[in-house]
Amino acid sequence: MPRSYDQFCPVARTLDILGDRWTLLIVRDLLLGKSRFAEFEESLEGIPTNVLSERLKVLEAQGIVERSFYSDHPPRAEYRLTRKGKDLHWIVDALAFWGSRYTFDEPAFRQIHADCGHQVSPAWICTGCGETVRPSSVRLEILGEVQGEKS
Amino acid sequence: MPRSYDQFCPVARTLDILGDRWTLLIVRDLLLGKSRFAEFEESLEGIPTNVLSERLKVLEAQGIVERSFYSDHPPRAEYRLTRKGKDLHWIVDALAFWGSRYTFDEPAFRQIHADCGHQVSPAWICTGCGETVRPSSVRLEILGEVQGEKS
Numbered sequence: 001m002p003r004s005y006d007q008f009c010p011v012a013r014t015l016d017i018l019g020d021r022w023t024l025l026i027v028r029d030l031l032l033g034k035s036r037f038a039e040f041e042e043s044l045e046g047i048p049t050n051v052l053s054e055r056l057k058v059l060e061a062q063g064i065v066e067r068s069f070y071s072d073h074p075p076r077a078e079y080r081l082t083r084k085g086k087d088l089h090w091i092v093d094a095l096a097f098w099g100s101r102y103t104f105d106e107p108a109f110r111q112i113h114a115d116c117g118h119q120v121s122p123a124w125i126c127t128g129c130g131e132t133v134r135p136s137s138v139r140l141e142i143l144g145e146v147q148g149e150k151s
Numbered sequence: 152m153p154r155s156y157d158q159f160c161p162v163a164r165t166l167d168i169l170g171d172r173w174t175l176l177i178v179r180d181l182l183l184g185k186s187r188f189a190e191f192e193e194s195l196e197g198i199p200t201n202v203l204s205e206r207l208k209v210l211e212a213q214g215i216v217e218r219s220f221y222s223d224h225p226p227r228a229e230y231r232l233t234r235k236g237k238d239l240h241w242i243v244d245a246l247a248f249w250g251s252r253y254t255f256d257e258p259a260f261r262q263i264h265a266d267c268g269h270q271v272s273p274a275w276i277c278t279g280c281g282e283t284v285r286p287s288s289v290r291l292e293i294l295g296e297v298q299g300e301k302s
Contacts (some may be wrong), residue, residue: 005176010246010259011176011179014250029247091245093275100164101238102238108161109291109294112289113275113277113279113284118279120278120300122275122276125271126267128267137265138264140260
């Protein structure tokens with residue numbers, strides 16, 4: 001894992017887990033259904049084998065992936081996202097959305113609604129009133145007694 | 152900037168720009184309205200001065216921040232997000248959303264709708280039909296002639 005930022009901030013704490021080089025691309029590949037070591041190696045050109053092993057171990061230790069064996073002789077593991085891991089999709093989606101818009105000279109990708117073919121945009125939905133909420137109307141609330149605590 | 156992943160993927164290309172240690176926390180602070188070098192240094196405990204300078208230079212070179220001077224003697228710069236930079240908020244929001252849910256033993260933060268006080272969830276909205284689109288109904292479309300191109 002990266003050196004912790006040691007901040008009482010959900011952004012920093014997420015990056016404490018995912019901020020290492022390659023980690024979010026491994027999560028991307030898991031979200032796309034890749035599960036085997038060789039599949040990650042093929043997708044992630046240039047990743048050293050020991051780095052891939054270490055990243056998968058961290059993801060497993062964090063409860064983001066579960067490891068099982070599809071072969072005993074020789075032992076071969078496969079990796080699946082847990083619920084906690086699947087919930088990372090908004091992060092990867094947001095990276096893809098911004099990257100589609102801003103990192104190509106010509107538009108190269110867009111996110112579309114499979115049913116009607118039009119482009120989708122990220123949004124916040126209120127679980128209470130059901131409305132689409134503008135980002136400026138979203139407030140980060142600090143809960144309970146934890147304010148000021150350092151870690 | 153980090154060493155490029157050299158992938159034709161909007162996630163990887165976004166991380167080519169933002170994947171370095173500290174960069175996304177600087178963007179978080181810019182989104183919160185911080186603009187001066189000393190403010191970033193205060194917020195980002197432990198960041199070396201030269202690293203902060205370098206990160207801000209990269210963000211400026213990428214068109215994510217604009218630099219202006221609020222004092223000439225001595226020269227003192229301030230940094231503001233451009234439109235391209237402000238559009239990074241979905242990435243930081245997604246990191247905050249996941250981190251609020253999964254990186255604290257006790258719930259510490261939640262994102263709420265300022266108008267009604269209920270929790271918000273990230274969602275996709277279709278710009279065509281206006282519907283809320285489940286993530287499984289979002290498709291990443293590859294545009295035009297670019298398929299297969301390497302960079």
